[in-house]
Amino acid sequence: MRTLAKMTWLELKLFLREPLTVLFAFALPFTILFVMGGVFGNESDPDVYRNVGAMDYYIPAYIALVVASVGLISLPTHLATNRELGVLKRYRASGLPTTIVATSQIIVTLVIGAVSAVLLVLVGIPVHDVVAANSVPMVLLGFFVSGLVFASLGVLLGAVLPSSRAAQALGVMLWFVMLMIGGAGPPPEVLTGTLGTIGEWTPLRHTIEIMQDGWLDLDPGNSWLIAIATVLLASLLAVRFFRWE
Amino acid sequence: MEQKLLPDGMATAISVHDLEKRYQDLIAVKDVSFEVEEGEIFGILGPNGAGKTTTVECLQGLRSIDGGDVSVLGLDPRRDALKLRQLIGSQLQESALPDRVRVWEALDLFASLKQGGSSWEHLLKSWGLGEKRDSKFSELSGGQRQRLFVALSLVNNPQLVFLDEMTTGLDPSSRRTAWDLIRRIRDQGTTVVLVTHFMDEAETLCDRLVLFNGGTIVAEGTPESLIDRHAGQVRVRFTGPPSGLEWLSDVPHVAGVIQDGTRYEVSGDGPVLAHVGAALVSRGLEPPDLRVERATLEDVFLLLTSNSETPR
Numbered sequence: 001m002r003t004l005a006k007m008t009w010l011e012l013k014l015f016l017r018e019p020l021t022v023l024f025a026f027a028l029p030f031t032i033l034f035v036m037g038g039v040f041g042n043e044s045d046p047d048v049y050r051n052v053g054a055m056d057y058y059i060p061a062y063i064a065l066v067v068a069s070v071g072l073i074s075l076p077t078h079l080a081t082n083r084e085l086g087v088l089k090r091y092r093a094s095g096l097p098t099t100i101v102a103t104s105q106i107i108v109t110l111v112i113g114a115v116s117a118v119l120l121v122l123v124g125i126p127v128h129d130v131v132a133a134n135s136v137p138m139v140l141l142g143f144f145v146s147g148l149v150f151a152s153l154g155v156l157l158g159a160v161l162p163s164s165r166a167a168q169a170l171g172v173m174l175w176f177v178m179l180m181i182g183g184a185g186p187p188p189e190v191l192t193g194t195l196g197t198i199g200e201w202t203p204l205r206h207t208i209e210i211m212q213d214g215w216l217d218l219d220p221g222n223s224w225l226i227a228i229a230t231v232l233l234a235s236l237l238a239v240r241f242f243r244w245e
Numbered sequence: 246m247e248q249k250l251l252p253d254g255m256a257t258a259i260s261v262h263d264l265e266k267r268y269q270d271l272i273a274v275k276d277v278s279f280e281v282e283e284g285e286i287f288g289i290l291g292p293n294g295a296g297k298t299t300t301v302e303c304l305q306g307l308r309s310i311d312g313g314d315v316s317v318l319g320l321d322p323r324r325d326a327l328k329l330r331q332l333i334g335s336q337l338q339e340s341a342l343p344d345r346v347r348v349w350e351a352l353d354l355f356a357s358l359k360q361g362g363s364s365w366e367h368l369l370k371s372w373g374l375g376e377k378r379d380s381k382f383s384e385l386s387g388g389q390r391q392r393l394f395v396a397l398s399l400v401n402n403p404q405l406v407f408l409d410e411m412t413t414g415l416d417p418s419s420r421r422t423a424w425d426l427i428r429r430i431r432d433q434g435t436t437v438v439l440v441t442h443f444m445d446e447a448e449t450l451c452d453r454l455v456l457f458n459g460g461t462i463v464a465e466g467t468p469e470s471l472i473d474r475h476a477g478q479v480r481v482r483f484t485g486p487p488s489g490l491e492w493l494s495d496v497p498h499v500a501g502v503i504q505d506g507t508r509y510e511v512s513g514d515g516p517v518l519a520h521v522g523a524a525l526v527s528r529g530l531e532p533p534d535l536r537v538e539r540a541t542l543e544d545v546f547l548l549l550t551s552n553s554e555t556p557r
């Protein structure tokens with residue numbers, strides 16, 4: 001426990017000492033809000049956006065999106081860099097268990113994701129006149145599960161990808177593809193055919209839905225189940241295929 | 246812990262029987278057997294690529310083993326790796342820390358792995374890192390990094406510590422300091438496995454050692470016994486008259502005489518220096534530069550590793 005606390009605190013400090021990563025994590029919410037928010041108003045349209053206002057739809061979706069960026073890009077890049085440099089081998093030789101290495105990464109993702117999400121909400125609600133969250137506990141729970149989804153996927157990517165370059169390239173690509181077809185860009189209702197089907201299967205789609213369920217008081221579908229299954233599966237695979245060297 | 250007792254009552258810290266390790270088609274280590282006793286500095290020597298790092302990393306459970314039996318502190322590194330790593334310290338030949346981690350943060354993290362915690366301030370001082378306490382890893386010189394890794398390997402007060410090329414990158418004075426510290430660690434009861442390709446280091450530090458070449462052990466013993474056994478000849482040198490010393494070859498223990506003008510080199514064994522000295526003085530010769538050159542571990546090393554076909 002003490003080691004986990006120290007490791008997590010150290011990883012948080014390391015994250016904050018990386019200027020580019022910090023800039024990315026904390027500037028991203030604003031970029032998204034002002035670029036994307038400018039495109040859509042906040043009118044509700046019965047055909048798209050789960051029948052709520054565009055920005056009411058997007059704010060919870062963007063929360064999922066910023067958490068995804070930390071989990072899919074920063075985390076795997078950091079883990080893979082540590083493997084490439086021999087840091088993980090150093091940890092292993094000192095008897096640091098995989099669980100501590102992975103758990104500290106997951107906690108860091110949740111914390112950074114939370115800060116990023118709070119920035120997004122603080123700016124987004126007044127600027128775009130977004131409705132306040134319907135159920136704060138449900139939103140917090142949704143955030144927690146979304147964070148776990150992307151953190152566990154991030155650990156999995158970081159656990160198996162051979163180099164930091166590979167991790168970064170794949171992370172950015174996955175994140176961007178999910179943004180486009182997972183429901184954080186064009187409304188999911190306008191995506192038809194294969195793209196729409198693939199979009200249905202992206203983890204982002206389900207984390208967006210669980211964030212929206214609590215925020216907008218929508219009927220929860222099976223997204224919660226799928227999200228939790230994703231966490232379990234990714235964690236199992238990460239533990240199974242974790243490479244120290 | 247089931248530890249086998251040696252006849253003289255010393256416990257075995259490590260025992261290795263017929264260790265074998267392959268990387269695809271390459272046989273990196275084969276037929277390697279040795280025992281390390283508790284409380285000694287045990288050297289693993291050999292040229293680059295001889296299989297030293299492979300062997301010690303197998304012992305730490307960092308690499309899988311393809312054959313043979315190993316027991317470290319009574320544990321099998323294949324099954325009890327995590328438990329074993331609590332008891333040992335390890336300085337790897339190649340490893341790193343995140344660039345932006347500070348020296349004290351690394352020590353603090355690794356110290357927390359010890360049950361009940363462990364103090365690390367004294368290590369900063371003894372390994373000359375006091376001034377670098379708040380420096381980032383990326384700001385350290387090669388030698389400072391190396392010393393930090395040794396300090397990290399000791400931070401859990403291990404029973405046994407593996408040091409793989411510990412003094413690579415250290416300047417001569419830091420090397421001496423490191424040697425003193427390693428002796429002190431041994432004197433406090435920690436068993437030390439020292440991997441090195443520096444012969445002077447092995448000769449001054451190691452109680453016993455094995456010499457690796459081409460993945461197998463080609464010699465083992467104390468530094469002195471290895472020198473005696475494999476390069477036991479002693480060379481006596483002095484300056485004398487250009488002629489009239491033909492009797493030298495009849496002096497006891499003399500094996501050969503090489504003359505180059507006024508310079509003589511007499512080779513022989515054991516007490517040859519005393520006999521040559523006495524013979525010279527009894528004939529009225531008192532060369533002021535009479536000196537003896539004993540072979541060093543380096544001679545043994547060169548002799549036994551010059552080709553991989555060297556007989557045992």
Ligand SMILES: Nc1ncnc2c1ncn2[C@@H]1O[C@H](COP(=O)(O)OP(=O)(O)O)[C@@H](O)[C@H]1O
Nearest residue numbers: 268271273291292293294295296297298299300
């Ligand atoms: N991970 C590895 N994969 C493939 N070959 C390796 C690996 N590690 C070491 N080797 C090879 O095994 C042999 C022994 O290497 P090593 O144990 O590092 O020797 P030493 O430490 O004595 O210099 C060398 O030929 C080296 O190239």
Ligand SMILES: [Mg+2]
Nearest residue numbers: 297298299338
């Ligand atoms: Mg080596």
